[in-house]
Amino acid sequence: MSETAKSPLERPRTQPEGSHHIDGAYVADAGGRPLPVIYPADGSTIATLEHAGPDLVEQALAAASRAQPAWAAMTGTERGRILRRAAEIIRERNDELSRLETMDTGKPYQETVVADATSGADALEYFGGLAASITGEHVQLGDDFVYSVRQPLGVCVGIGAWNYPMQIACWKAAPALACGNTMVFKPSETTPLSALKLAEILTEAGLPDGVFNVVQGDGAVGSALVGDPRVAKVSLTGSVPTGRKVYAAAAEGIRHVTMELGGKSPMLIFDDADLDDAVGGAILGNFYSSGQICSNGTRVFVQKGILPAFLDRLAERLGHAVIGDPLDPTTSFGPLVSQAQLDQVLGFVQAGRDEGARLVTGGERLDREGFYMSPAVFADVTDEMTIAREEIFGPVLSVLSFETEEEAIARANATPYGLAAGVFTRDLRRGHRVIGKLDAGSCFINAYNLTPVEAPFGGVKLSGVGRENSRAAIEHYTQLKSVYVGMGPVEAPY
Numbered sequence: 001m002s003e004t005a006k007s008p009l010e011r012p013r014t015q016p017e018g019s020h021h022i023d024g025a026y027v028a029d030a031g032g033r034p035l036p037v038i039y040p041a042d043g044s045t046i047a048t049l050e051h052a053g054p055d056l057v058e059q060a061l062a063a064a065s066r067a068q069p070a071w072a073a074m075t076g077t078e079r080g081r082i083l084r085r086a087a088e089i090i091r092e093r094n095d096e097l098s099r100l101e102t103m104d105t106g107k108p109y110q111e112t113v114v115a116d117a118t119s120g121a122d123a124l125e126y127f128g129g130l131a132a133s134i135t136g137e138h139v140q141l142g143d144d145f146v147y148s149v150r151q152p153l154g155v156c157v158g159i160g161a162w163n164y165p166m167q168i169a170c171w172k173a174a175p176a177l178a179c180g181n182t183m184v185f186k187p188s189e190t191t192p193l194s195a196l197k198l199a200e201i202l203t204e205a206g207l208p209d210g211v212f213n214v215v216q217g218d219g220a221v222g223s224a225l226v227g228d229p230r231v232a233k234v235s236l237t238g239s240v241p242t243g244r245k246v247y248a249a250a251a252e253g254i255r256h257v258t259m260e261l262g263g264k265s266p267m268l269i270f271d272d273a274d275l276d277d278a279v280g281g282a283i284l285g286n287f288y289s290s291g292q293i294c295s296n297g298t299r300v301f302v303q304k305g306i307l308p309a310f311l312d313r314l315a316e317r318l319g320h321a322v323i324g325d326p327l328d329p330t331t332s333f334g335p336l337v338s339q340a341q342l343d344q345v346l347g348f349v350q351a352g353r354d355e356g357a358r359l360v361t362g363g364e365r366l367d368r369e370g371f372y373m374s375p376a377v378f379a380d381v382t383d384e385m386t387i388a389r390e391e392i393f394g395p396v397l398s399v400l401s402f403e404t405e406e407e408a409i410a411r412a413n414a415t416p417y418g419l420a421a422g423v424f425t426r427d428l429r430r431g432h433r434v435i436g437k438l439d440a441g442s443c444f445i446n447a448y449n450l451t452p453v454e455a456p457f458g459g460v461k462l463s464g465v466g467r468e469n470s471r472a473a474i475e476h477y478t479q480l481k482s483v484y485v486g487m488g489p490v491e492a493p494y
């Protein structure tokens, strides 16, 4: 692994005009608890916001409720035009938005410039394009007929995790708004900045006031939003423990939910796989965003025949990772998001060592300011070890070996999670056969962690409920009204 010495890109302005964005404008909550925003690359405070108090939560929900009927009454074409305009503005400002995302999350600019704001723009463009074609259906029943209308749900609450702040805000807002809903979005308290930019850009694109609102704060603020009787739907991206709480609170009001939760996904590499493709997939599925990706394939099952070559090539390629200032465009591996996350991940590395896994490379706290560690690869991992069972959410790859296809499938499925799964093989019949038997929502054959807006994204088992992206998301932000129309006399028994 090497360190960079190039000059970093210019730092963007990080202190927003106000902490929250309600009814089309920045708002401050003078009495709110301070919310410092930390730059993971050096631990400095780059902005100070405040958690929303009850008055601000009320203001945001009232704005979203007020705005919803008129927004829903606009045609899909009109709504879609605004979303697509917002996508254009995001693309025009991608460089600045990417630098902001890098400062908020610590992810290398090399990544944010291609995978964060641009992914958000894709969602706004895609759902903006679909908005005009959201329809029900007509069923003829003799002379009578039934028609259905796909209606918005009302006020939706979106709650985000810290790993893809802009992407998560857009993946929730774009389908919600396209369908005629309004939204109050609460970003993660760890990365609160880019959702405010999204609100600002949507307003600039012509979004009516109150349709998309951002309030800041921790779980208590999220909880206040989820429990409000005006809320029709909650979409959470977060951990399974938070998902349990939010799902239960939403159930009190029989609210719709989308739950995008954690995972411990398997990647199966067969002897006949292209070695470099498989190693590339393992790198993308474990070390991109310093390993802080929900769908990561952190249990890498490698068939015995290819195992030595796989480990050698993986260690060799990791040696080319450029660890450094995430604002330096040549940096390919940045810090973790926070000191707490770093401590947690290093705790898992220690558990791996204590339980007898072999540390092939990395796993060390780096001697520099910021929350850096080197990417870790463990070999000789067994299914019972903590690092093979628990979601680590950091750069720790576990290699487990296997002999037969049936064995690998059974072991891959022996987890309460079911977010993603991958298979690497040159035998496409085997690729489809194996992927068909893996319990996961988002699957890959000879690829990993690609999440185009056209593909449904989401998990099974504890990893979640519902899907983001694709046409499937339209169903999760609408409800059907059916209307039976009688064309003849009404016959009654008496």
Ligand SMILES: NC(=O)c1ccc[n+]([C@@H]2O[C@H](COP(=O)([O-])OP(=O)(O)OC[C@H]3O[C@@H](n4cnc5c(N)ncnc54)[C@H](O)[C@@H]3O)[C@@H](O)[C@H]2O)c1
Residues within 6 Å of the ligand: 159, 160, 161, 162, 163, 164, 186, 187, 188, 189, 217, 218, 219, 220, 221, 222, 223, 226, 237, 238, 239, 240, 241, 242, 243, 245, 246, 259, 260, 261, 262, 263, 293, 294, 295, 391, 393, 419, 458, 459, 463, 464
């Ligand atoms: N499936 C996916 O699409 C996806 C994507 C990214 C991250 N994740 C998961 O997110 C986790 C990491 O993110 P995190 O640490 O921010 O997760 P987290 O569960 O700690 O927090 C997620 C969000 O929920 C809020 N929250 C916490 N308690 C709440 C409550 N009681 N009511 C309402 N809101 C509450 C937090 O403030 C935050 O905004 C990992 O488990 C990861 O796998 C899943």
Ligand SMILES: O=CCc1c[nH]cn1
Residues within 6 Å of the ligand: 163, 164, 167, 292, 293, 294, 295, 449, 451
């Ligand atoms: O972190 C989860 C969602 C995701 C996966 N890849 C890009 N975004």
